Amino acid sequence: MFDNLSEKFSDAFKNLRGKGAITEENIEETLKIVRTALLEADVNFKVVKMFLASVKEKALGEKVLRGVDPGEQFIKIVHDELASMMGNAHIELDLDKKTPYPVLICGLNGVGKTTFTGKLALYLRGKKKKNVYLIPADNFRPAAKDQLIIHAKNLGVDYFDSDLSMSPVEIVKAGMEQAKELGKDVVLIDTAGRLQVDDALMADLVDVKNYLKDPEVLLVADAMTGQESVNVAKTFHEKIELTGIVLSKMDSDARGGAALSMRFVTQVPIRFFSTGEKMKDLEPFHPDRLAKRILDMGDVLTLVEKAEEAIDEKEAEEMMKKMEKNQFSIDDFMKQMNMMNKLGSMKGLLKMIPGMGGALREVGDLGDAEGEMKKMKVMISSMTKEERNNHKILNDSRRERIAKGSGRSKKDVDEFITKFLQMRKMMSGMMGMMKGGNMPDLGAMMSGQAPMPGMGAPGQKRRKPKKKGKGKGPFGGGFFK
Numbered sequence: 001m002f003d004n005l006s007e008k009f010s011d012a013f014k015n016l017r018g019k020g021a022i023t024e025e026n027i028e029e030t031l032k033i034v035r036t037a038l039l040e041a042d043v044n045f046k047v048v049k050m051f052l053a054s055v056k057e058k059a060l061g062e063k064v065l066r067g068v069d070p071g072e073q074f075i076k077i078v079h080d081e082l083a084s085m086m087g088n089a090h091i092e093l094d095l096d097k098k099t100p101y102p103v104l105i106c107g108l109n110g111v112g113k114t115t116f117t118g119k120l121a122l123y124l125r126g127k128k129k130k131n132v133y134l135i136p137a138d139n140f141r142p143a144a145k146d147q148l149i150i151h152a153k154n155l156g157v158d159y160f161d162s163d164l165s166m167s168p169v170e171i172v173k174a175g176m177e178q179a180k181e182l183g184k185d186v187v188l189i190d191t192a193g194r195l196q197v198d199d200a201l202m203a204d205l206v207d208v209k210n211y212l213k214d215p216e217v218l219l220v221a222d223a224m225t226g227q228e229s230v231n232v233a234k235t236f237h238e239k240i241e242l243t244g245i246v247l248s249k250m251d252s253d254a255r256g257g258a259a260l261s262m263r264f265v266t267q268v269p270i271r272f273f274s275t276g277e278k279m280k281d282l283e284p285f286h287p288d289r290l291a292k293r294i295l296d297m298g299d300v301l302t303l304v305e306k307a308e309e310a311i312d313e314k315e316a317e318e319m320m321k322k323m324e325k326n327q328f329s330i331d332d333f334m335k336q337m338n339m340m341n342k343l344g345s346m347k348g349l350l351k352m353i354p355g356m357g358g359a360l361r362e363v364g365d366l367g368d369a370e371g372e373m374k375k376m377k378v379m380i381s382s383m384t385k386e387e388r389n390n391h392k393i394l395n396d397s398r399r400e401r402i403a404k405g406s407g408r409s410k411k412d413v414d415e416f417i418t419k420f421l422q423m424r425k426m427m428s429g430m431m432g433m434m435k436g437g438n439m440p441d442l443g444a445m446m447s448g449q450a451p452m453p454g455m456g457a458p459g460q461k462r463r464k465p466k467k468k469g470k471g472k473g474p475f476g477g478g479f480f481k
């Protein structure tokens, strides 16, 4: 979602490369581009003004460090200011203040409250080992209760069977009593949404909040609606005093303005952001890490955390050994694709690698990498165990059979095997380099500025990546066409 902003920032910083020092004159143009980029991303204009003033002051006041490129130094200042604008460190929910701890989830119509309630239940149970209970308290739209119950059942989380003829506060009273009896740690209360902030909605929420005394009050705000959602958050905060904000739909083509101005305008910390409709699509909001992603500095910490969750360490180690010895099989490849799927979207993952954001922009989009993976998986599923472990036995008649079984042509199967072999070679080359202590610069490799191990120099065997547009993917000879 920050693609545009990242691209503009990267243009802005180019201006400063190779300059001896940061001066008022030479940052003028850069600041102008940064200003336009932020306004285009729908960042609140007051926030933009403060941001630029602060960056300028720091940039001019800073001594140029020996050996540090002024461009790099400027990026560091912009990073720190972006992080500070979004609240600096991540603030965790403190759910140990009382038991059971109530979390009131509110927001306008259709912003993703019910979905978030399910996601938070999964997060708190998995990451925080909490015994979670759900109360559907939306008596405005009757189907909302069933929607929450479906999430609860899928997740295996207990829920209160509320009587929707009662008022929200009555539902919550009954639900909280039940939660106490059941010895629950945290109770998530899903409330009704309205088209606009209206008095009836606020009155219901105030009643519930007063009854609960000091609950966590989280507002779900739709990142897609930009400044509008910032105004809504301000009003909610004035009326019911929020303790946190959740940005939903950050996977959409939202321009990022809400994420960048929400904290500054409301002074309420952003706790989480949602990146999809699935229950696992929720991330704690780390301002410093997000600033890094925006500035194409990667987000290695999040990547490592995700990897730790999804990857079986022993299995990964075995795969590394196999890669190094060029013994990586089609079966291993399948396992690896399954691991990657658990991590999230390919594009999202690649962007967490430093420098990769810019490289991805240069080579154009990834094409339909996920769709391509699915096709490969179907082909692999049509192979026997023996074939998956030893591609050498894949003769013409076996390939014909696999093509038939997977609904593809023989040519598709041939191509898959050729690409698999290319990738295997590349991996073994890469493992060798890493072992020698030379971590390859993946960003540069993908954009064609550095050679892929085992693939020759860019422009030799490989075609130079096209600028923008479809065309070949970044994986060497178009691994994912």
Ligand SMILES: Nc1nc2c(ncn2[C@@H]2O[C@H](COP(=O)(O)OP(=O)(O)OP(=O)(O)O)[C@@H](O)[C@H]2O)c(=O)[nH]1
Pocket: 107, 108, 109, 110, 111, 112, 113, 114, 115, 116, 138, 141, 144, 191, 192, 193, 194, 248, 249, 250, 251, 252, 274, 275, 276, 277, 281
């Ligand atoms: N892409 C995307 N879709 C989301 C996200 N969160 C929710 N949605 C979708 O948005 C729609 C509305 O979500 P709900 O959770 O029902 O929203 P709500 O605020 O509870 O809606 P009401 O109860 O009617 O006010 C659903 O289709 C969700 O699947 C997200 O982070 N990304």
Ligand SMILES: [Mg+2]
Pocket: 113, 114, 115, 138, 144, 190, 191, 193
């Ligand atoms: Mg709902």
